[in-house]
Amino acid sequence: MEAHAEPHALAEQEICGLVKGLATQLEVHVRERAVNLDLTAPQATALRELAGPMTMRDLADRMSCEPSNATFIVDRLERLGLVERRPHPTDRRAKILALTPRGTDVRARLLAMLTENSPVTRLTQEEQRTLRELLLRATGRA
Amino acid sequence: MEAHAEPHALAEQEICGLVKGLATQLEVHVRERAVNLDLTAPQATALRELAGPMTMRDLADRMSCEPSNATFIVDRLERLGLVERRPHPTDRRAKILALTPRGTDVRARLLAMLTENSPVTRLTQEEQRTLRELLLRATGRA
DNA sequence: CGCAGAACGTTATAGCTAGAACTATTCAAG
């Protein structure tokens, strides 16, 4: 029987499903808030990650997506007048992303909505700290 | 300053990014193994979740995706001769998904590859148990 | 029984995503 042969492997598979499940719930949570601002989920996610000026690559890393996808999303945010692409002061290959005044305003309203009823709030502060530690280790960032 | 205004909210945002990051790493891990079997990542994920006969809805739930997407993926798996759609014995709306002999074989080889060097193996058994508990609670399944 | 509401699965559509190929620029080794 499979269950008796590889119990360890089964646990790993379950965790994969749970991680995907939580990621999906978080994306749905973002999407539900984003529509109120006429944004799609990835656009809102990008806006959330733009806590300060950064390059396209930085944004792609923070969103865990490929640079080509960051280009796609920033194109739309720029068209909406929420983000600007500025030249990088020392690296002529790179571009610095900066929020416009409207972008700053929309981002503030977005963050306020995102903090309400997030799936993560099902966990206590202590549990959130533990989860953060485990995710840091699992992703190899710690 | 933002950091002083809402430290709690910032922690939540970091967890969102970490969950997405781990989910992405897990998908990359699946994709890298899947290509050896001429499968795409979602096809391999579906095959992994097909531990036994189940309906389209069950598969969609296990994959955390919409039913329309499950239709898309199962169409391809059926075309590859790995999965069959059979009528449900008591519910004429539903269909039962069953692996073909070749599907069973491919799935076994897939599972063997997936257990090797998964990002989750960066955690100890004990840590994996803790992570599983927290994810169950965060997703509202426990 | 009969009907309203819900559930299962599919289709069509619009939008998101990764990968490969490309240009321009930077970095590192000689």
Place this chain on the structure above:
DNA sequence: CTTGAATAGTTCTAGCTATAACGTTCTGCG
């Protein structure tokens, strides 16, 4: 200084994904 490798960003394309709408079947309630 110069050349080869690496990096930043974009474009193009194929494929994945969610949503809405639909037909079919089931379920609960009167």
